Each structure stands twice: as structure tokens, then as C-alpha cells.
Amino acid sequence: MSIRTTMADVARESGVSLMTVSRVINGKVDVSEDTRQRVLEVIDRLDYRPSGIARSLATRRTGTIGLVMPDVSNPFFSDVARGVTTAAYREDYNVFLCSSEEDSHRELDLLHSLEEKRIDGLILCSSRLADEVLAAALANFPSAVLVNRRWRETGVGTVLADDETGARMLVAHLLHSGRRRIGLLAGPPMSHSGSARLRGYQRALATAGFSCEDALVQPCAPVVNGGLDAALTLLAAQPQIDALFCYNDLVAVGALQACARLGRRVPDDVAVAGFDDIPLAALMTPALTTCRVPRYELGVRATEVLLTQIDGRPGECCEVVVPVEMVVRASAP
Amino acid sequence: MSIRTTMADVARESGVSLMTVSRVINGKVDVSEDTRQRVLEVIDRLDYRPSGIARSLATRRTGTIGLVMPDVSNPFFSDVARGVTTAAYREDYNVFLCSSEEDSHRELDLLHSLEEKRIDGLILCSSRLADEVLAAALANFPSAVLVNRRWRETGVGTVLADDETGARMLVAHLLHSGRRRIGLLAGPPMSHSGSARLRGYQRALATAGFSCEDALVQPCAPVVNGGLDAALTLLAAQPQIDALFCYNDLVAVGALQACARLGRRVPDDVAVAGFDDIPLAALMTPALTTCRVPRYELGVRATEVLLTQIDGRPGECCEVVVPVEMVVRASAP
DNA sequence: AGGGGTTTCGTTAACGCTAACATAATTATA
DNA sequence: TATAATTATGTTAGCGTTAACGAAACCCCT
Numbered sequence: 001m002s003i004r005t006t007m008a009d010v011a012r013e014s015g016v017s018l019m020t021v022s023r024v025i026n027g028k029v030d031v032s033e034d035t036r037q038r039v040l041e042v043i044d045r046l047d048y049r050p051s052g053i054a055r056s057l058a059t060r061r062t063g064t065i066g067l068v069m070p071d072v073s074n075p076f077f078s079d080v081a082r083g084v085t086t087a088a089y090r091e092d093y094n095v096f097l098c099s100s101e102e103d104s105h106r107e108l109d110l111l112h113s114l115e116e117k118r119i120d121g122l123i124l125c126s127s128r129l130a131d132e133v134l135a136a137a138l139a140n141f142p143s144a145v146l147v148n149r150r151w152r153e154t155g156v157g158t159v160l161a162d163d164e165t166g167a168r169m170l171v172a173h174l175l176h177s178g179r180r181r182i183g184l185l186a187g188p189p190m191s192h193s194g195s196a197r198l199r200g201y202q203r204a205l206a207t208a209g210f211s212c213e214d215a216l217v218q219p220c221a222p223v224v225n226g227g228l229d230a231a232l233t234l235l236a237a238q239p240q241i242d243a244l245f246c247y248n249d250l251v252a253v254g255a256l257q258a259c260a261r262l263g264r265r266v267p268d269d270v271a272v273a274g275f276d277d278i279p280l281a282a283l284m285t286p287a288l289t290t291c292r293v294p295r296y297e298l299g300v301r302a303t304e305v306l307l308t309q310i311d312g313r314p315g316e317c318c319e320v321v322v323p324v325e326m327v328v329r330a331s332a333p
Numbered sequence: 334m335s336i337r338t339t340m341a342d343v344a345r346e347s348g349v350s351l352m353t354v355s356r357v358i359n360g361k362v363d364v365s366e367d368t369r370q371r372v373l374e375v376i377d378r379l380d381y382r383p384s385g386i387a388r389s390l391a392t393r394r395t396g397t398i399g400l401v402m403p404d405v406s407n408p409f410f411s412d413v414a415r416g417v418t419t420a421a422y423r424e425d426y427n428v429f430l431c432s433s434e435e436d437s438h439r440e441l442d443l444l445h446s447l448e449e450k451r452i453d454g455l456i457l458c459s460s461r462l463a464d465e466v467l468a469a470a471l472a473n474f475p476s477a478v479l480v481n482r483r484w485r486e487t488g489v490g491t492v493l494a495d496d497e498t499g500a501r502m503l504v505a506h507l508l509h510s511g512r513r514r515i516g517l518l519a520g521p522p523m524s525h526s527g528s529a530r531l532r533g534y535q536r537a538l539a540t541a542g543f544s545c546e547d548a549l550v551q552p553c554a555p556v557v558n559g560g561l562d563a564a565l566t567l568l569a570a571q572p573q574i575d576a577l578f579c580y581n582d583l584v585a586v587g588a589l590q591a592c593a594r595l596g597r598r599v600p601d602d603v604a605v606a607g608f609d610d611i612p613l614a615a616l617m618t619p620a621l622t623t624c625r626v627p628r629y630e631l632g633v634r635a636t637e638v639l640l641t642q643i644d645g646r647p648g649e650c651c652e653v654v655v656p657v658e659m660v661v662r663a664s665a666p
Numbered sequence: 667a668g669g670g671g672t673t674t675c676g677t678t679a680a681c682g683c684t685a686a687c688a689t690a691a692t693t694a695t696a
Numbered sequence: 697t698a699t700a701a702t703t704a705t706g707t708t709a710g711c712g713t714t715a716a717c718g719a720a721a722c723c724c725c726t
Contacts, residue, residue: 006712017676022714030674049473052449053395054712056386057681064450067430072418073629078411085405085432089443094450097400097430099418110422116385117397117427140382224612253616279557283586285618296406339682350706355684363704387682390711 005046014042025050056118064094065306066114066141068107069125072099074223075278076248076295077125080147083299084123091307093120102221104128111137121306123147123299126191143309145302148192157305158319159298163193163275166291166324167200168207170273171245173289174332175208179243179271185220185230185255187247194247197275201245216241220251227254235262235270242270243332249274249281252288256331271332286330293324338379347375358383389451397427398639399447399474401440402458405432407556408611409581409628413458413480416632424640426453437461444470454639456480456632459524476642478635481525490638491652492631496526496608499624499657500533501540503606504578506622507665508541512576512604518553518563518588520580527580530608534578549574553584560587568595568603575603576665582607582614585621589664604665619663626657 011021016035023031024039031039042048056062067084069077081097088095096114100107107128114122122144127134138144138156145157174182184201187194198217205212215238220230227246231254235241246252252274256266264270266286274281277292301320344354349368356364357372364372375381389395400417402410414430421428429447433440440461447455458480460467471477471489478490507515517534520527531550538545548571553563560579564587568574579585585607589599597603599619607614610625634653 004712008712018712019677019714020675023675026714032674035674047473049445049448051390051451051712053386053389053451054681055714057384057390057683057712058714060681062386071415072405073408073411073415075406075408075411078406078408078414081411081430082404082406082432082434085430086434089431089439092446094429094431094446096427097414097418098422098427099415101415101419106422112382113425113427115382118384118386140380280613280616283613283617337682341682351682352684352707353705356705359684365704368704384682387711388684390682390713391684393711 004051005048007048007050010039010042010046010048013046014039061120062118063092064096064117064119065303066096066098066111066117066119066122067125068098068100068110068114068122068127070100070102070107070128072097074250075280076276076293079278079295080125080299080302083296083301084303085299086296087300087303087307091303093303093307100128102128104133108133108137111140115140121145121310123302123306124149126188126193128188128190130190143306145306145309147298147302149190150192154318156318157302157309159302159305160192160196160319160321161293161298162321162324163196163293164200164203166275166293166326167197167245168204169326170275170289170291170332171201171204172208173326173328174243174245174271174273175204175210177271177333180210181238181241182216182243182245183234183238183241184217185227185234185244185246185251186217187220187222187251189219193275197247220247222248222251224250224254224257227251228257229254231255231258232261235259235264244270244272246272246274248276249278249288249290252290252331253280253284256284256286256288267330267332273332277327281327282329284331289329289332290327291324292327294322297322337384338381340381340383343372343375343379343381346379347372394453395451396425397429397450397452398636399429399431399444399450399452399455400458401431401433401443401447401455401460403433403435403440403461405430407583408613409609409626410458412611412628413632413635416629416634417456417636418632419629420633420636420640424636426640433461435461437466441466441470444473448473454478454643456635456639457482459521459526461521461523463523476639478639478642480631480635482523483525487651489651490635490642492635492638493525493529493652493654494626494631495654495657496529496626497533497536499608499626499659500530500578501537502659503608503622503624503665504534504537505541506659506661507576507578507604507606508537508543510604510666513543514571514574515549515576515578516567516571516574517550518560518567518577518579518584519550520553520555520584522552526608530580553580555581555584557583557587557590560584561590562587564588564591565594568592568597577603577605579605579607581609582611582621582623585623585664586613586617589617589619589621600663600665606665610660614660615662617664622662622665623660624657625660627655630655 098110122141125147218230218234274288274290281288431443455474455477551567607621607623614621
């Protein structure tokens with residue numbers, strides 16, 4: 001494969017001009033059936049594959065989108081990634097995957113690299129960037145969709161799960177089952193899920209006529225070890241806690257481990273609820289009560305919104321909110 | 334961001350030629366400190382970002398690699414993906430992610446799309462393609478590394494886990510603990526792990542002086558439901574089975590579910606062993622005995638081999654085998 | 667038969683960079 | 697001091713496509 005065959009080769013070989021070959025490849029109509037067949041035969045024989053690079057330079061479109069997320073190996077994001085790649089594949093787009101490893105400096109760096117690659121659009125998940133930095137970065141992309149981050153500016157699409165409702169349902173459920181000291185292991189405040197789940201927690205308590213104490217809210221990294229550490233800290237400081245509402249299922253798994261280590265029975269002494277309903281949730285012992293977030297669909301919707309934007313019809317429906325569903329299992333019956 | 338600023342803008346604005354700007358950007362030495370500073374200042378002021386597309390066309394390198402895998406949301410592959418993106422980021426490469434969803438037609442289609450994108454190299458994980466189809470596809474890439482697939486042809490890198498050794502250790506462990514009728518839930522035969530784990534199973538039995546019965550080997554899709562179905566089938570057909578060696582941890586989880594459904598106690602009636610040691614494995618009840626495969630490292634090594642190849646020094650060390658480690662837990666003590 | 671419309675194809679000039687060579691200005695060497 | 701070597705910059709010609717325009721050949725109608 002040392003030297004690639006080019007369109008000129010195909011043109012020469014089939015005795016037509018460059019443009020005719022180009023037209024055949026792009027399915028333009030003004031080519032006679034005769035020459036079309038002849039050119040296609042040559043293309044096939046030479047195993048010619050057009051250069052997307054050259055085409056991109058000429059058309060100013062790359063057929064490429066960027067996907068940036070804090071951690072591909074987090075089951076939440078890997079499901080989103082699957083949705084994005086699948087929806088992109090359907091429309092003949094390729095996807096640049098970038099995993100920022102929860103590092104906002106790296107996130108910005110990755111965005112710059114995508115800029116140079118001239119992607120047609122960006123899907124940015126759970127950005128950890130501050131508002132003004134994010135605004136500046138987004139301005140350099142022809143179009144963009146944010147997943148799990150609320151954004152006022154027009155021209156930027158937004159796809160969110162209905163986190164607040166989910167959180168309210170879960171906390172209401174905990175209250176309904178008699179829990180009165182509900183701790184919160186809170187997630188990244190920059191993300192929509194982080195702030196909306198906190199808000200849902202607060203509102204559910206307020207609605208039921210309970211006060212919301214800061215001492216019951218513990219910040220927490222959104223992974224198993226984050227949940228373990230935070231739960232150990234919180235349970236030590238507030239031993240009277242009888243329920244833990246966790247930012248996500250991974251954190252809830254950590255909380256389960258903390259309870260085991262402290263000899264607190266789940267759900268008898270402490271009820272535990274997670275969020276997202278990743279596959280793990282149903283498999284834990286006790287199985288996790290949680291809230292199902294359609295992660296794959298989140299990725300698909302984000303891609304659809306983005307491609308719509310790319311195709312020039314932006315405007316309407318720029319903020320998609322997908323519903324969630326409470327799933328009651330043994331950890332908080 | 335409607336119309337992008339180009340190198341010509343920077344050149345005009347700073348009163349130098351295109352080449353001087355190009356030299357500054359690419360860190361070439363033959364530019365005086367004076368002009369370098371002046372050009373850099375203009376670049377910064379105009380927020381200029383060079384077009385990777387144009388550069389790629391001129392240099393015939395894209396700074397891009399392709400990553401193709403059967404399923405991004407499988408925790409095994411999402412860890413590999415994290416390794417690849419991280420190693421690529423270090424060397425300023427971007428990664429095209431393609432998830433074939435276990436569909437070989439789609440896999441081939443994705444490879445073609447990557448060809449048009451003119452990637453500098455390909456990392457193909459657990460390809461489901463037949464040998465001759467794969468050979469034809471690989472011929473069109475400047476360089477390639479296969480993960481989890483043995484490949485004879487020179488010029489193609491290969492990264493494998495030492496699956497056979499791992500399988501032998503696990504099966505030997507099962508035998509050592511007194512199990513005598515060990516069923517195998519076998520994985521994709523096209524992949525190295527599929528065939529090598531089968532071989533390890535057979536050899537371990539042979540070494541211990543036991544015969545290997547075909548009736549104890551059940552083909553199985555490499556996911557939880559595949560394991561559930563296959564284990565139900567196998568345990569029904571061969572009720573005397575006292576251990577299940579599973580292709581991977583997801584399959585093992587399915588096997589656990591099957592045992593529960595059939596009222597077989599684990600590990601008392603049936604011991605269950607998985608493979609890979611995905612995070613889930615340690616969290617199951619009972620926790621899974623398994624074999625740790627360094628998935629992240631697999632991705633990193635694959636990328637390093639690939640980038641070495643791209644940089645022109647191929648040859649040596651084209652087949653990397655990474656060691657695995659047995660992890661004994663409650664499901665097969 | 668001549669004007670206007672289709673169809674089908676070709677020519678030219680970008681797209682935004684860099685490789686390779688050319689040139690001018692400076693410094694070192696004999 | 698003349699010449700060669702060095703440093704700093706510019707010029708030209710691609711890289712492999714497509715957009716935009718143009719032109720020939722054919723058809724239809726009056």
C-alpha cells in the first residue's frame with residue numbers, strides 16, 4: 001500500500017476527466033449510465049478509495065465529530081460512547097474519542113486538538129470546565145452539543161437526563177420508607193447531574209417538611225473509591241444517618257463497602273440508593289435501588305441533535321431532556 | 334467562527350511569508366528570535382489554529398489512528414480504549430473510535446471508512462473477520478496492530494494477553510480443589526482469547542491426566558446473557574458438572590445467575606471461574622475467581638507498538654504478550 | 667431550419683498547508 | 697579581500713479533491 005491510487009489514476013484508466021470520476025463517486029446524476037459503469041468498474045479493479053483529506057479540504061467538511069468525556073472506562077460514559085458511535089455510523093460520520101481522565105487542563109487541550117482536526121461538530125460530556133473557559137472553547141466549533149451540562153447560549157445543543165426529578169423520587173422513596181437522616185454523597189458541581197441531583201435532594205426534603213443540613217452533604221469523587229472514602233467520612237461524622245443517597249451507582253458501591261466495613265447493615269441500618277442503573281447495580285448484593293438513566297439513548301440523541309445542527313437547521317429543540325425511571329431494589333426497599 | 338483565519342492572514346499581519354509562519358508553527362530552527370516572537374504574537378492575537386486537514390494533505394500524515402473494537406461498552410474494551418486514548422494523547426495523536434457491535438459486516442465497513450480518513454495506523458481489537466478478509470483489509474493501512482488476535486504476517490504488530498497460561502492456571506486450580514467435571518463456556522473462536530483459553534483448558538486437563546469431553550464445552554456469546562443461556566443449557570445436559578470455567582467475567586456472572594436459577598450453590602455444588610478481572614468480578618456475591626488481564630496496559634502497549642511502526646522502525650518486538658495473574662476468590666476457592 | 671432547453675462532460679481555480687529549492691544577508695575562512 | 701559557509705527568509709509547485717463555470721452534443725418544439 002506504499003503509494004495510493006488517486007482519482008487521476010481512475011480518470012486516466014477509464015478515459016474520462018477527473019470531474020466525471022468525482023461525479024460518479026458522489027452519486028451526482030449528470031453522468032450517463034455507460035460511463036458510470038465504466039468508471040465504477042475501474043474503481044473496483046484498482047481498489048480505489050477516495051481521500052477524505054483532500055475532499056475535506058475542498059468541501060470544508062470532514063465528516064467527523066468529536067466526543068469528549070471525563071472517562072471512557074466509566075460504564076456511564078462508555079454507554080454514551082456506544083450511542084454516539086452507533087448514531088454517527090448511521091449517518092456516515094466518524095468519531096474522535098477523547099478521554100480527559102477527569103482533568104480539565106487535558107480536556108481543554110483535547111478540545112484544541114479537535115479544533116485543528118476541523119471536526120464538523122463536538123459532543124462534550126460532563127465538562128469540568130468553568131463557564132467562561134467553556135464558552136471560549138465552544139466558540140471555535142462550527143456546532144456543539146453538551147451532554148449533562150446546562151447551557152444558556154443559543155446555537156449550542158443540550159442533552160440532559162431529568163436528574164432532579166429522579167433525585168426527588170429517590171429521596172421521597174427513602175423518606176416514605178421511614179428514613180429521616182439522609183446523607184448525600186454529592187457529585188461534580190460543574191455537571192448538570194451534580195447540581196440537579198443535589199437540588200432534587202433538597203427539594204424532596206423541603207417538600208416533605210424536613211430541613212436540609214449541610215453537615216449531611218459530603219462532596220465525593222464519582223467513582224467507587226470516592227464513594228468509599230466519602231461514606232466513611234460522613235458516617236463517622238454523622239453516625240445517626242439512616243440512609244445514603246449517592247451521586248451515582250459507583251459511589252453507591254463504595255458506600256456499600258463502607259457500610260460493610262463499619263458493620264452497618266444495608267438496608268436495615270442504612271439504606272443506600274444510587275443513580276444511573278449501570279449493569280453493576282442489579283448485580284450487587286444487596287441489589288441497588290437506583291434511577292435508570294438511558295445512557296445509550298443520551299448518546300444517540302446528542303448525536304442526532306448535533307447532526308441536525310451540522311446540516312444547517314438549528315434552532316428548535318435545542319434542549320433535550322430525557323426521562324428517568326426509579327428502580328427499587330433491596331438496598332433501599 | 335464562520336470564516337477561519339488562515340496562515341495567510343497571520344503572514345500578512347506579521348509581514349512575513351507563509352513559510353516563515355509555517356516554520357514558527359512547526360518549531361523549525363531557521364527563524365530569528367525576533368520574527369518568531371512577532372509571529373507568535375500575531376498567532377495569539379488572531380487566535381489562529383492551523384488546519385490539520387491542509388497539513389495532512391501536504392505531509393501525507395494525519396496524526397490520527399483508528400481504534401476498532403466489538404463493543405465499547407464492554408468493560409474489557411472500554412479499559413483498552415482508555416489505554417489507547419491516553420497513550421495517543423501523549424504523542425499528540427487523535428483516535429477514531431469505532432464500535433462494530435459484534436457485527437463483522439459493520440466491522441469491515443468501519444475499516445473502509447477509516448481508510449478514507451487516511452489514518453496513520455490501525456488498532457484492531459478482537460476482530461471477528463475471517464483470515465483472508467482481514468488480510469485484505471489490513472493491506473490497505475500504512476500500519477496496524479492487532480489486539481487479541483494472533484497474526485503471522487510480518488509488518489503487523491500483535492498484542493496479546495497470555496490467555497493460555499491463565500486458563501491452565503485456573504483449570505489446574507479447579508482440579509486441585511477437587512473438581513472433576515469441569516464445563517467450559519467458550520468464547521469467540523476467531524479471537525486469540527477464545528482459542529487460547531480453550532487450549533489452556535484442554536491442556537490443563539490433559540496434564541492432570543483427564544480426558545477432555547466435547548460435551549462439556551458449550552459455545553457462548555461473551556456477555557452476561559450469553560453466559561446465562563449457555564450455562565442453563567450445559568447444566569441441563571450435563572448435570573454432573575461441578576465447575577464452570579467461563580470465557581470471561583461477564584459470562585461468569587451469567588453462569589452465577591444460571592446456578593441460582595437452578596438451585597445449584599456456588600461454590601459448594603458448582604465452582605465458577607471467570608477471566609479478565611473486570612471491576613465487577615470482585616463485587617459479585619460470591620466474588621469471582623478469575624484471571625487478571627491488564628486491559629489498560631494492553632491498550633497502551635498496542636498504541637506504543639503502533640506509533641513505533643508509524644515512525645518507521647518496525648521489525649522487532651512485533652508480538653507483545655502481556656502476563657496475566659490468577660485471582661482466587663469465593664466463587665472457586 | 668433555427669432558437670432554446672437538456673444531458674453529459676471538461677477546464678480552471680481554489681481549499682490551506684509544506685517540501686524543496688532559490689535567494690539574500692551575514693559571518694567565517696583562507 | 698575574495699570566497700566559501702552559514703543563517704534567515706522567500707518562491708514555486710504540489711498534496712487530491714470539488715465548486716463553478718463552460719461547452720459540445722443531442723433533443724424538442726414551432
